[in-house]
Amino acid sequence: MHDLRSDTFTKPSPAMREAMANAPVGDDVYGEDPTINELEERVAALLGKESALYVPAGTMANQIGLALQTRPGDEVLTGVGSHISLYESGGPGANSGILIREVPGDGRFTLDAFEAAVRPDAFYRPRLSLVEFENTHNQGGGLVWDLEEQKAIAERARELGFGTHLDGARLWNAAIQSGHSLAALASVAETVSVCFSKGLGAPVGSCVAFPQAMRQDALRIRHRLGGAMRQGGIIAAGALFAVTHHLSDLEVDHQRAQELGEKLTELGFGVIPPQTNIIAFDLPAPLAMDGAAFCDVMKTHNILLAPIAARRIRAVFHRDLTTDAVQATVDAAAKVIQGAE
């Protein structure tokens, strides 16, 4: 079975498991887990931030970033289809009491679109207090932001007194694709989340990074959400291993997504040109089935994909796929088309 549903399906390798088994640990609620401390320092340095906090999930990392910079009743601007809008169980409303408004675009947005979305402040409006970016943009198909555009938006947001949060679950992929450093990409936001449990291949965990002055509040919010762990070094060791050994491997996933895109285009699929490890494509017009039915048939050919809209499918490349995954997917898709003719 080739599982292209998500890069979250990656499993720890034997070497990673060994590093986890041997990790020194302590009580992290007391700040005494050496492995977590090392991971937090490493990630803060990579992102060019003063501090970072290890949390169980990217969702919690985002929720902490939002809670740190907003008050109940505030409004957050974000891109269309962002993870905080669609996939965090209403966390922004439930945890911070904030409203989300999406800025038109493909998940990314321009400075002009941002300016157009900013309404003059008035007591009867929600207070606009935060701009949120997602890089790479998952729902958009792994899209990478243009750093200059993003910097211009971030600068304008700061002028207007807004906070900035970056959902960088796959910032590693954006860095590889753009050639910019992680710190350069992270510089557009005060708080930044990153995930270790996606293409990097660790089993659990994320970090949220921020200025040192926010650390005490971040610790409080994480504790309130039940995210403070004790001997969490066991799992943080997987993240440390991934950051140390797996970063440069992501390039292969990007190449495979490109290759699949080219081959599916030849078969008549409407491919959104992939930039990183995620590829979204629409079914060819003559194929009379919806995305879910297509994925069901592909499964019978040992290919697992995810339907993300009526006739749009998502495939995600990751380190646990074998080299024949691209060809196997193309062969299966060709058979489905032939079978439907």
Ligand SMILES: Cc1ncc(COP(=O)(O)O)c(C=O)c1O
């Ligand atoms: C862009 C983005 N942000 C945040 C998350 C949340 O990560 P987690 O599943 O660890 O909560 C995901 C998960 O897929 C994601 O794709």
